Amino acid sequence: MEKKSEINGHAMPSSASTEQILEKSAKKSPWEKLADFLRKNLLVIMTVSGVLVGVGLGMMVRTMNLTKAQMTYFAFPGEMLLRMLKMIILPLVVCSLVSGAASLDTRSLGKLGGIAVAYFLVTTLIASGIGVALAFIIKPGVGAGALNTNNLGLESVSSNKETTDSFLDLARNLFPANLVAAAFRSVSVPIGTESDGMNILGLVLFAMVFGVALRKLGDEGEELIRFFNAFNEATMVLVSWIMWWIYCLCLSKIVEMEDVVLLVTSLGKYIFASILGHIIHGGIILPFIYFGFTRKNPFSFLAGLITPFTTAFATCSSSATLPSMIRCVEENNGVDKRISRFILPIGATVNMDGAAIFQCIAAIFIAQLNNAELNAGQIFTILVTATASSVGAAGVPGGGIITIAIILEAIGLPTNDLSLMLAVDWIVDRTTTVVNVEGDALGAGILHHINQQEMKKQQKQQEGELAEVCVEAVANIQAEEETSPLVTHKNKALGATPEAIESVL
Secondary structure (H helix, E strand, O other), rough: OOOOEEEEEEEOOOHHHHHHHHHHHHHOOHHHHHHHHHHOOHHHHHHHHHHHHHHHHHHHOOOOOOOOHHHHHHHHHHHHHHHEEEEHHHHHHHHHHHHHHHOOOOOHHHHHHHHHHHHHHHHHHHHHHHHHHHHHHOOOOOOOOOOOOOOOOOOOOOOOOOHHHHHHHHHHHHHOOOOHHHHHHHEEOOOEEEEEOOHHHHHHHHHHHHHHHHHHHHHHHHHHHHHHHHHHHHHHHHHHHHHHHHHHHHHHHHHHHHOOHHHHHHHHHHHHHOOOOOHHHHHHHHHHHHHHHHEEEEEHHHHHOOHHHHHHHHHHOOOHHHHHHHHHHHHHOOOOHHHHHHHHHHHHHHHHHHHHHHHHHHHHHHHOOOOOOOOHHHHOOOOOHHHHHHHHHOOOOOOHHHHHHHHHHHHHHOOOEEEHHHHHHHHHHHHHHHHHHHHHHHHHHHHHHHHHHHHHHHHHHHHHHHHHHHHHHHHHHHHHHOOOOOHHHHHHHHHHHHHHHHHHH
């Protein structure tokens, strides 16, 4: 039997070279082990320490009463990092999906895609249920009837968009009329108008179908598949360079905060309910689902994803976290590249567990704020609408606010209080994004495990078929030796003496 070593809970085949490496590592001194640990986890340490330094500097700078122009100077490094991350999203999503879809056969692609969609829908529906339950238990809007946008000096946010139009927009964006325009514009209501922002849904669908088409071409499509693979690898190298500048992000966010104490005391129950929902879903439900499928420790898997989690917390963007997530899932957790580069870009677009939690809490919070009693039909509408609308939510900071407007329109509540959500979105959106990307990563781990099990079954079947063929071949040879007079005569002749052979000839 081949020995197995484990990387964060994933079994990896060992060899003589890996055993030698393990023996050498066992002989190292504590200082050498510490140096190796720091070398391997330097990016993680720099990321976490960078966030802490950014928060500390931001709190210090806030006491200086800076002007808007001076705040802009402090925000400039973080703005450059976000620009670089957004710049890399388009080539990363398209190339990774094309190469991922082209590397899987159509049968495997359909099966893995079906499992992924089922996983995304079920986890998002569970997240919506957690959000609704917590909102009714904690009741963040009860007793806050006097709270309005004027008390906090906020501008009202209105939405004249119908619920049906929002879902029609989702279908329109799946099939962009112009792929080049889809890189920076998406369709919105009224019909024929467009809004700024990448149409990621349309690009994802096109890249998947295009990868399948290249696979169908066979040898003719191999050159283009190799091109997309090389493009994807080069993009990942750029990602590894960009991620060293993550520490620039938090400074500007802390400096730009308004009256934090007033906001937290006014909307503290809403913030607490949202973060508690994220802790329950991300710390209990998702790890339990992962363990149920793989029978492996989910926290050892998550331990290899500290860098993308920190990036998600700092950027509040699932799309911006995608590059580092792909890199860490492959390098630290040993997930197959074909799985990670196919599933993670889709998950960053359609899997929004954290967003579903805070959207449900926000909708019920606004209902309680307006003393509106919700019936069973409206609660069910919130669950379904939050699950469905999270698919079309933009993977950028503040992208979930417009989906709250869709939910409010669906249950007939005013959208004037949306600015309350926007005021504290910078707090809630951080844990929201962490839960979103955690769901994507654990989904990739589950699919990797299922794919490995399928490959083992196929290998056993092939070995069994080969053994059956060998047995049949031996049986046929024995039957021929017993029944063929020519073979029997020849064997007797070979077993005879030389004189007998000459007489036979």
